[in-house]
Amino acid sequence: xxxxxxAIRSHLAPNHLTNEQLASEYKGWxxxxxxxxxxxxxxxxxxxxxxxxxxxxxxxxxxLDAGVISREEIDFLMFCTQSPDYFLPTTACIMQTKLGLPxxxxxMDYNLGCSGFVYGLGxxxxxxxxxxxxxxxxxxxxxxxxxxxxxDRSVRTIFxxxxxxxxxxxxxxxxxxxGPFVFGTDGTGFEQxxxxxGGHRKRCSTExxxxxxxxxxxxxxxxxxxxxxxxxxxxxxxxxxxxxxQILEKSKITVDDVDYFVFHQAxxxxxxxxxxxxxxxxxxxxxxxESYGNTVSSTIPMALELARQNGEIKVGDRVMLAGFGVGxxxxxxxxxxx
Amino acid sequence: xxxxAFVEDMASILDVEPSELVAGFQLNSENFxxxxxxxxxxxxxxxxxxxxxxxxxxxxxxxxxxxxxxESKSKS
Numbered sequence: 001x002x003x004x005x006x007a008i009r010s011h012l013a014p015n016h017l018t019n020e021q022l023a024s025e026y027k028g029w030x031x032x033x034x035x036x037x038x039x040x041x042x043x044x045x046x047x048x049x050x051x052x053x054x055x056x057x058x059x060x061x062x063x064l065d066a067g068v069i070s071r072e073e074i075d076f077l078m079f080c081t082q083s084p085d086y087f088l089p090t091t092a093c094i095m096q097t098k099l100g101l102p103x104x105x106x107x108m109d110y111n112l113g114c115s116g117f118v119y120g121l122g123x124x125x126x127x128x129x130x131x132x133x134x135x136x137x138x139x140x141x142x143x144x145x146x147x148x149x150x151x152d153r154s155v156r157t158i159f160x161x162x163x164x165x166x167x168x169x170x171x172x173x174x175x176x177x178x179g180p181f182v183f184g185t186d187g188t189g190f191e192q193x194x195x196x197x198g199g200h201r202k203r204c205s206t207e208x209x210x211x212x213x214x215x216x217x218x219x220x221x222x223x224x225x226x227x228x229x230x231x232x233x234x235x236x237x238x239x240x241x242x243x244x245x246q247i248l249e250k251s252k253i254t255v256d257d258v259d260y261f262v263f264h265q266a267x268x269x270x271x272x273x274x275x276x277x278x279x280x281x282x283x284x285x286x287x288x289x290e291s292y293g294n295t296v297s298s299t300i301p302m303a304l305e306l307a308r309q310n311g312e313i314k315v316g317d318r319v320m321l322a323g324f325g326v327g328x329x330x331x332x333x334x335x336x337x338x
Numbered sequence: 339x340x341x342x343a344f345v346e347d348m349a350s351i352l353d354v355e356p357s358e359l360v361a362g363f364q365l366n367s368e369n370f371x372x373x374x375x376x377x378x379x380x381x382x383x384x385x386x387x388x389x390x391x392x393x394x395x396x397x398x399x400x401x402x403x404x405x406x407x408x409e410s411k412s413k414s
Contacts, residue, residue: 237380273384
């Protein structure tokens with residue numbers, strides 16, 4: 001038995017934040033500058049009562065209503081998020097009931113950001129190919145905008161609230177469809193992309209909710225998302241090229257053998273630099289964040305779904321997936337389109 | 339080393355004319371914000387094949403400081 005991706009459906013939060021809205025709020029940041037640097041036109045923003053799990057449920061219901069599989073056949077649910085409903089219980093347990101999945105279904109959350117989808121595929125492959133599960137529903141979803149201070153343009157222009165549901169099933173064949181995998185971690189960068197307060201290391205208090213002016217016009221509290229953009233950029237320039245080399249070596253292939261590359265859709269500027277640095281031809285490189293934004297762990301499945309719909313990838317294609325970001329954490333794999 | 343192309347890129351990042359970008363050009367929090375720093379990291383990577391970390395770059399007060407960082411990193 002081998003694990004294969006059978007279907008993907010995604011969902012962007014219904015409130016949209018456009019470049020025009022952002023340009024009207026931030027002096028000196030025109031529509032062209034924002035779209036030129038980020039490659040993004042529209043971002044999703046979850047409503048006040050809308051959680052990541054709600055976005056994930058919408059994506060999952062789209063997939064389950066598509067007739068690819070019945071709810072009774074799902075025997076494992078994995079939920080990748082950094083915006084859980086509660087400290088406890090596990091959000092995936094709540095989602096199991098809301099989705100009408102059987103009580104024989106395993107369910108777990110895991111906390112990863114931009115590398116989370118590739119990690120989920122690795123875990124799903126392990127569960128399926130060791131006979132522990134047959135049909136896994138992997139849901140990725142985040143609502144970073146709930147963490148973002150409205151004046152913090154550097155993160156508000158990039159991040160987007162959205163979700164993706166991916167069905168990974170056992171198929172009867174000898175050859176690998178998914179894999180190999182390469183994983184990596186460098187926790188020295190943990191403070192460079194972080195929400196400092198709200199967990200147990202620093203609980204919310206009357207002090208942590210006070211926003212202070214960090215640069216002219218930009219305010220941030222410790223309960224808000226902080227991103228050291230230059231450091232995150234240096235990290236990707238240092239870690240992604242070796243990641244690509246490692247996955248090519250492990251797969252015993254070259255760039256020419258890969259039909260399409262789907263990297264985490266962070267922002268256009270970063271992706272263009274990474275593409276040039278790794279010598280990937282422009283026509284094989286996915287740049288698909290204009291109408292989605294950076295949805296953290298959902299960018300890769302969203303881009304895959306769109307590339308399949310647009311005919312950019314077809315059955316039999318060998319596709320490289322690479323996720324990298326918060327942690328710092330990174331992962332890559334190869335996928336054959338079935 | 340492609341100094342001229344780098345200077346042109348940096349001038350565009352800092353929103354000045356290339357001729358203004360002399361060694362003594364001062365970098366401060368207003369002209370060298372996080373977006374400009376990301377641009378500088380990319381330009382240094384593209385033209386010199388060096389990845390400069392953000393702390394080192396943030397410590398540069400002038401273009402001369404930046405060129406010194408590039409020179410010492412190129413040698414190491």
